[in-house]
Amino acid sequence: DAKTTQPPSMDCAEGRAANLPCNHSTISGNEYVYWYRQIHSQGPQYIIHGLKNNETNEMASLIITEDRKSSTLILPHATLRDTAVYYCIVRVNNAGNNRKLIWGLGTSLAVNP
Amino acid sequence: NAGVTQTPKFQVLKTGQSMTLQCAQDMNHNSMYWYRQDPGMGLRLIYYSASEGTTDKGEVPNGYNVSRLNKREFSLRLESAAPSQTSVYFCASESREYQETQYFGPGTRLLVL
Numbered sequence: 001d002a003k004t005t006q007p008p009s010m011d012c013a014e015g016r017a018a019n020l021p022c023n024h025s026t027i028s029g030n031e032y033v034y035w036y037r038q039i040h041s042q043g044p045q046y047i048i049h050g051l052k053n054n055e056t057n058e059m060a061s062l063i064i065t066e067d068r069k070s071s072t073l074i075l076p077h078a079t080l081r082d083t084a085v086y087y088c089i090v091r092v093n094n095a096g097n098n099r100k101l102i103w104g105l106g107t108s109l110a111v112n113p
Numbered sequence: 114n115a116g117v118t119q120t121p122k123f124q125v126l127k128t129g130q131s132m133t134l135q136c137a138q139d140m141n142h143n144s145m146y147w148y149r150q151d152p153g154m155g156l157r158l159i160y161y162s163a164s165e166g167t168t169d170k171g172e173v174p175n176g177y178n179v180s181r182l183n184k185r186e187f188s189l190r191l192e193s194a195a196p197s198q199t200s201v202y203f204c205a206s207e208s209r210e211y212q213e214t215q216y217f218g219p220g221t222r223l224l225v226l
Contacts, residue, residue: 034214043219103156105153105155
């Protein structure tokens with residue numbers, strides 16, 4: 001699975017959009033981009049994932065560049081409860097027994113009042 | 114529907130003691146995982162089980178054993194605890210039906226003295 005690069009920390013004002021970038025320049029054609037977040041000391045929580053099209057759900061939007069070498073997670077109206085560490089991961093789906101996710105250090109997002 | 118549950122929540126061990134961390138999921142997922150997370154670091158995979166009756170090593174398996182007791186339960190055993198195993202342990206299960214997203218338990222905080 002390809003590795004990802006994320007900024008170590010970001011700040012965002014409450015109510016504004018939070019845009020979290022992720023670089024995955026070595027991504028393969030069959031690798032998906034997943035985003036998870038971890039709110040202080042809790043287990044990570046799935047947010048969204050995509051292959052090449054932009055995706056949106058009730059939590060966030062995922063924008064993947066046309067060359068798929070980078071992506072951006074967008075929290076449209078950040079709240080204080082969105083303060084967390086956000087992880088960007090790439091992996092192959094339906095990989096049989098090869099299910100080893102590689103978790104980096106993520107981006108620590110602080111949403112400020 | 115409790116999702117993924119882990120017991121115990123906290124544990125203090127002395128060096129050389131043994132213990133088993135329990136994990137159970139009620140989502141009928143085939144795959145289950147054990148991770149450890151050390152301060153300031155991302156999650157590292159210890160062992161995983163792609164399906165009932167199978168287990169495979171992850172990134173950091175030394176000092177641990179696992180048992181996939183049935184489809185619901187996946188336990189992690191420390192035979193002779195060492196201070197280097199002080200960590201937070203997370204169990205996860207994975208849904209193949211929803212594009213292989215992982216669902217995490219609340220974690221077990223282990224201190225080895």
